[in-house]
């Protein structure tokens with residue numbers, strides 16, 4: 001089995017050592033706007049501002065002392081990097097993150113502030129990945145794939161324990177997808193705790209690799225043009241795709257403009273500042289109003305790291 005419910009349960013005390021459960025809140029103005037009973041899971045309130053920190057902490061805790069001393073190398077433009085840097089700092093482990101040379105300086109700075117070494121390299125994330133592989137090969141550090149790492153899935157799965165233990169009778173939970181760690185873990189937890197809840201993934205139609213991989217049943221490469229960081233992947237990842245193949249009820253694509261509109265609606269009805277990826281689940285909900293009318297659904301606000309420009313547009 002690629003990810004068991006028991007592995008998620010085992011990750012809970014590891015995560016709880018460092019993180020409090022996040023709120024699962026209803027907001028009457030949002031319910032009225034959507035025409036459904038909507039619970040928002042506020043992962044934007046995590047340290048580093050995103051759910052991925054659950055996975056980073058779980059991974060670092062699972063490594064042997066020798067492996068931790070050699071540290072990790074990864075590649076990312078955003079929250080995966082912050083998560084690993086944060087967890088590495090907590091555990092006193094070295095951490096190197098390779099970012100594309102054109103990565104936003106604010107993002108590189110946020111990772112460097114957590115004590116990680118940031119290496120700017122190449123035109124895109126694929127080039128960054130190859131460089132990270134080379135660095136790991138030389139230093140003996142552990143190369144961490146943002147999608148194909150079981151410990152990351154087990155850790156982020158703890159967020160779905162919190163949702164389904166509080167609300168076992170949900171009709172649906174909507175989860176934004178980049179590589180699919182969150183959505184795949186959601187299916188494993190839902191199967192045990194909320195078998196009648198449909199787990200529905202949402203991705204940007206400008207970067208549909210995970211969606212197209214799921215629909216076709218084979219790993220696909222696709223253009224990666226979304227401006228929504230966190231959903232920006234150009235390929236399907238094998239591990240989450242194997243899990244999602246059996247577990248997902250549906251996979252929705254939404255345009256970037258709809259994600260921006262959902263960000264604005266979250267801000268005006270709940271006061272929540274979400275980054276684009278953090279509002280994508282709500283965008284999925286809004287894309288099919290008849291389907292969700294009168295239903296009880298959860299949307300995961302996966303992150304709150306909106307850029308200055310995004311924040312300026314939210315009012």
Ligand SMILES: *Cc1c(COP(=O)(O)O)cnc(C)c1O
Nearest residue numbers: 079178179180181182230277303
């Ligand atoms: C990484 C990320 C996602 C997508 O998660 P995956 O596990 O890669 O599918 C969604 N939202 C935010 C804020 C993220 O950082």
